[in-house]
Amino acid sequence: MKYYFIGIKGTGMAALACMLHDLGNEVSGSDLAKHFFTEDELRKREIPLFEFNPDNVPDHCHVVIGNAFLEDFPEVIAARQNEGNVCLRYHEFVGRFLEPYRTVAISGSHGKTTTTGMMSSVLSRKGNTGWLIGDGTGHIEKDSVYFCLEADEFRRHFLEYHPEYAIVTNVEIDHVDYFKDEADYRSAFESFSYNVKKGMVIWGEDAEARKLKLNPDIDVYWYGEAENDDFRAVNIDERSDGMDFDVEFRGEFRGHYSLPFVGHHLLLDSLAVISTALLEGMEPEAIEEGLHAFRGAKRRFVIEHDGDNIYVDDYAHHPTEVKVTIASARKRFPDRKLVAVFKPHRASRVLYFADQFADALRGADRIYLCDFTSIDDKQDGTDIDITYLQKRLEGSVILSEDEAGAKLLSEEKPAVFLFMSSKDIYWLADLVKKNH
Numbered sequence: 001m002k003y004y005f006i007g008i009k010g011t012g013m014a015a016l017a018c019m020l021h022d023l024g025n026e027v028s029g030s031d032l033a034k035h036f037f038t039e040d041e042l043r044k045r046e047i048p049l050f051e052f053n054p055d056n057v058p059d060h061c062h063v064v065i066g067n068a069f070l071e072d073f074p075e076v077i078a079a080r081q082n083e084g085n086v087c088l089r090y091h092e093f094v095g096r097f098l099e100p101y102r103t104v105a106i107s108g109s110h111g112k113t114t115t116t117g118m119m120s121s122v123l124s125r126k127g128n129t130g131w132l133i134g135d136g137t138g139h140i141e142k143d144s145v146y147f148c149l150e151a152d153e154f155r156r157h158f159l160e161y162h163p164e165y166a167i168v169t170n171v172e173i174d175h176v177d178y179f180k181d182e183a184d185y186r187s188a189f190e191s192f193s194y195n196v197k198k199g200m201v202i203w204g205e206d207a208e209a210r211k212l213k214l215n216p217d218i219d220v221y222w223y224g225e226a227e228n229d230d231f232r233a234v235n236i237d238e239r240s241d242g243m244d245f246d247v248e249f250r251g252e253f254r255g256h257y258s259l260p261f262v263g264h265h266l267l268l269d270s271l272a273v274i275s276t277a278l279l280e281g282m283e284p285e286a287i288e289e290g291l292h293a294f295r296g297a298k299r300r301f302v303i304e305h306d307g308d309n310i311y312v313d314d315y316a317h318h319p320t321e322v323k324v325t326i327a328s329a330r331k332r333f334p335d336r337k338l339v340a341v342f343k344p345h346r347a348s349r350v351l352y353f354a355d356q357f358a359d360a361l362r363g364a365d366r367i368y369l370c371d372f373t374s375i376d377d378k379q380d381g382t383d384i385d386i387t388y389l390q391k392r393l394e395g396s397v398i399l400s401e402d403e404a405g406a407k408l409l410s411e412e413k414p415a416v417f418l419f420m421s422s423k424d425i426y427w428l429a430d431l432v433k434k435n436h
Helices: 011-022 039-044 074-081 090-097 112-123 154-160 182-193 264-279 284-293 319-332 347-361 403-410 427-434
Strands: 002-006 026-031 049-051 062-065 086-089 102-107 129-133 137-139 146-150 165-168 199-203 219-224 231-239 242-249 252-259 302-306 309-314 338-342 366-369 416-420
Touching: 002 011, 002 074, 011 026, 011 039, 011 062, 011 090, 011 129, 011 137, 039 049, 062 074, 062 090, 074 086, 086 090, 090 154, 102 112, 112 129, 112 146, 112 264, 112 284, 154 182, 165 182, 165 264, 199 264, 219 264, 231 264, 242 264, 252 264, 252 284, 264 284, 309 319, 309 427, 319 338, 319 347, 319 416, 338 347, 366 403, 403 427, 416 427
Parallel strands: 002 026, 002 062, 026 049, 062 086, 102 146, 102 165, 129 146, 165 199, 199 219, 219 231, 309 416, 338 366, 338 416
Antiparallel strands: 129 137, 231 242, 242 252, 302 309
16 A cells, blocks of 8 residues: 655654554655654655655545645645545544454543553563554554554544543543533543443543543543542652552452653552553463563653763643643752743643643743744744743743754753653754763
8 A cells, every 4th residue: 555644743643653664564654854752754755755745645545634734735635636636634544443352541631641651562472562642652563453543632633543442541631722622521521432342541639520421331430549530559669760569459369560750640550551451361470471561652751871961852732731840840850959840732721721730830940931933833823922922931041943042941050951842852952961
């Protein structure tokens, strides 16, 4: 088969393109000329990459359209008008691609990427497992049985998926350019529950999740630390070098777990995976082995040491995620100066969550903010700039993404630098390292 990707450097798009190539298909695609970390795997496979141009779109192929590109985008128009092509949006294509596999879908406002990575590492101990994760990684083999999918609720895209099991890490409202309110946001997860074939595993301490009116024909399991949860973490010992806890299922001991993760959010992500793996009949020893093999997700609290300085790259783009990232840095690097560098994605998100972003960022010692530059930051008509957030943060500084900005950051040394964004700003760290 022949495939062409519009926006091939997107995280999910790049991973899917590599997977289709690895299955023996002919793959090419287009994007901006700017380098993105996701393109490295594409170039290893010598997948042809083009700059956007409607003339690029081939005849008689399957066209996968990245969700950042609207129907008036020139390549999208050219693809749709070519009667010999089959055109599908990314999420539509993935829904069809997954039909042969026993799929576990991981959804929720936060923690999807890490939990999907953990789940794939664990299920690989039970059978040949494929995965497609929002950090730009994917894997498939011709004899894969299981598949772990990061299932994004953005514009209800996850309604294209029909998994055996679904994990819901939380139901805190996001994508406020699309969802009207908390009830509208919950309704997406409620609809999704009717796509699930066997059961859902949901974080029990999320008040919004407890309001969900779910498919009565599937099993629902709550995980957490409260007495009314089905899967509970008990006897918890969290340290700066790892964690230990026991897991109970409705009062019955289901294993002791000693894991190398730091941060309470990783305990909850691990518990979601353990719960699902136990439902699939896995033994605690195999589950623990799979979690130990997990090496972390790309751009999720990735740490780099450089002399007296520490650089952290993290995808945090919602106030809850920013707060967790800063708290994790405090726990891991006590008594160090924390310098937050935050670049938001989507003006509507900053408009809606401005006070929460400000509260989260105040956990750092110094705060630097980058302005909006992405193609979809203001697609819904929200027209604010970074000063809307900056005026809520006394002493914060607006940072230019260039040599001058890097020089300004370097004056904070020695420090722990936290680069937080769903966009790639970590390249600034390399410039900071060069400034002594």
